[in-house]
Amino acid sequence: MTLLPLAALISTTLFASTAAHASDWPESFSKCAAQGGTCDAGTGKRQVSFGIKNKWVVKSLSGKVACTTATFGSDPYPGVDKKCALGPLDGGTTPPTTPPTTPPTTPPTTPPAGTDPVTQAAPATGWASYSTGTRGGAAAVQKDVFLVSSASQLLSALKTEGGRPMQIKIYGTIDMAADGPFKSVAEQGVRSLISLPSNTTLIGAGPNAGIVNGRIMIKGVDNVIVRNLTIANPCDIAPVWDPKDTSTGNWNSRYDGLNVDKSTHVWIDHNTFTDAPRTDDQFPKENGKLKQCHDGALDIKNGADYVTVSNNVFKLHEKNTLVGSSDDTTSDDDHLTVTFHGNHYMDITGRSPRVRFGKVHVYNNYYQGDRDAKLYPHHYSIGVGYKAKIVSQHNAFDVIGAKECGNVVESSGSSGKTGAIIDSGSLLNGVALGMGGDSCKFSSAIGWTLPYTPTVIDASTVRESVLRNAGAGKLVVR
Template identity: 60%
Template sequence: MHVPHAYFKLLPLAAIFALFSTTASAKDWPSGYSKCADEAGVCQVGDQPRLVSFGARDQWVVKPQKGVVTCDKATFGSDPLPNKIKKCALGPLVTTTPPPGGGNTGDASNEAAPATGWAGYGKGTTGGRGAGATSIYTVSSAWQLQEALKRSGTQPRIIKVYGNIDMASADNGGKFKSASDQSARNAIVLPSNTTLIGLGESAQIRNGRIVIKNVENVIVRNLQIVNPCDIAPVWDPNDGSSGNWNSEYDGLVVEGARHVWIDHNSFTDFPDTDDRAPVEKGKIKQCHDGALDVKKAADYITVSNNLFELHSKNNLVGSSDSASEDEGHLTVTFNNNYFRNVSERSPRVRFGKVHLYNNYYEGTKGKGIYPHKYSIGVGYKAKILSQNNVFDVAGAAACKDVIINPGSASKTGAMTDSGSLLNGSVLSVGPGKDCAFNSAIGWQVPYAVQPLPASSVRDSVKRNAGAGKLQVR
């Protein structure tokens, strides 16, 4: 894991909680660290840089250090707990070795969206590339993240996430107390010209929803995103034949935005999987909504190299059959994504010109926490171009087991496919075939791309998709 020496561009004035620690009692250093000095003492760090914490009572600054280090405010640049005795503790070595699993050899935080998807079309998507030194932030708490989002106006900014950022941590107000409180404090609203990217293999967002709304030129990469759990699901007796619980909050939502690249992230419900939810009114009290949704006339979006797992209603493109504003918009590419144990909507499309290529689907019909229902939903006025996708779904015997119209039979969409496989056999899509969709989608891909052959998709996607595969300096 590489952590730059200028670790805190944005200094914390509030708690920085233990990375991945779930204990309720206060700690004087992060989990896995070991005490090296009391305040004003010295730590013998050694010749190789290590992460060193300075603080107490769950409030620390963490910074790379080496050699003989004085445990004081001057060394760490901030006092996380004024007028209290603090301690220093040694953490892991800081290395420049790229994480396992491949990735680029440069700095992924400065990369632009490739030309092989809608986000790279036209003027392209560059996010925060070109940000000045004062607009590059490394953050490791909810408070720091929100402060970084307030600064720099619409100038390019790069925000690097280190460790576990929990939007329900004490430095952001603590556990959500009500539906209105959750709505007010769980939003991570990204401005135009922003790159939000994880450092290392385990940068994570918990109890938050990333919102990209009515802005342009945004990139989100290399993050573990735990899909948020609504603390107050609402029962709708008219949903379905016997009612259902409905929840708010997607892991990430793109609304009315243009030029957005979502790449190399991992989306999951774990640890709050549906089997842990109570059953009320005869139904699981579902607390999750979508993992990643695109709607409200958003355009030029690429969703690539992500891992989606352990989730039910995964991706919406277009929010409803009556969302006429979406007509002529929702230009979205899904490529090289890994859908593992996802029940449905991968994606479900209305209205959009959606290009699906080299995605890998893995699941099981009829059992498990997230049994497979369908993968691609060809909804009202959908215009889907599918190429060389691979479905390995136990219990699926035919195309209609993985691709359906999930809405009204009178409100149909169009889809064409070439080169895709279902359990090793050719996927049968088109008029008069098992998936008998209209093939007149009415558009062609406006960018150059040569998809991998289906025979290479499984190994390629499983090797490259998800967070922790990029080098970020």
């Protein structure tokens, strides 16, 4: 094993920002107002917190909620301006008034024998386990195991690959722009690129392992695993205005956080994808729209097959995941075999995922958002595009303002280019999703059956399970 020095570990405001937010309201809540403002809790009773700096009170409320001491009946932090945040619909466990000293999630534990995160194979609960399965760099010998903590070390490790299995463990946060800001589009394209070869495991070691100003590319390869990393979705330094994109035009960017292209047997697990710290509200409006610098968080396209996306957190992002790049790529038909399960979609506008052509299985995911949010308002979750063939099972949609199935499952193609979806057991704000109703009429002719046996849990327990398991920092990597 090549042990590289850890003195050069890079810090970033990405994680500090997340921690600061978490201290002002309970985990998984979303800010809705500053003190004196108003929160819209919707028609059903919902948990609402009032407080700041690790002190808050929580009440079950509905409708327009004044963020005031009078509403909540006590002042958890006298003399300091407080914040209100919206939590889940009532029926979950109300957080304590003062949070515990440790996060309300199960702390990482040493994995049982045979389940070391570095050598673990993709489990038999998703497409990545199909055919020859996905083991990444599990078979790597000592000289092909690398510990890296800088962009130069990471790129150096990738250059040593000769087709052999390899493991790359990331310590701390790697900034691909550590040598200075990108000066041109061409320079950004080269310096931001992290291209993974076949038979590779890229994994974060420690709770703050991650990548900023980078883009992971898995292209034309087989057998790759990416786990336990916080990935800041890259920000294009020169977004392009396209007046023909939508009826009013749009800003388009070039880079995804992670791209799976023409590749097979890929497992994306226990990562966190986020626009933070460079969220869309930090950018100016031009041509009447925010000059948005982010593209996709995770895109899967061009005939990629046998991909599992599991136990990830996707948050604070607009165009999250495409499966299939365009209606014209008809060679994708009968490919794009992808599973999404156990993921947490929080404050995501859409594409969770948006599917063309693919045989896609979406189960036990937790969707959390607000259709009237000022930043990243929820538009839809699952997009049923041209020739999509989607199996949906026991997903939980907890979306403020969503009143019917069509608010979360959308036909993403034209009337002549439709797809198919079947659903069982999913819940929208605590009640049956209503697939097949007036707002959610789709073909059910998906034309395939699952080639593996998933472990599906009831949608009523999905929220608790996902919040406990999903995201980076939940795996112990040695």
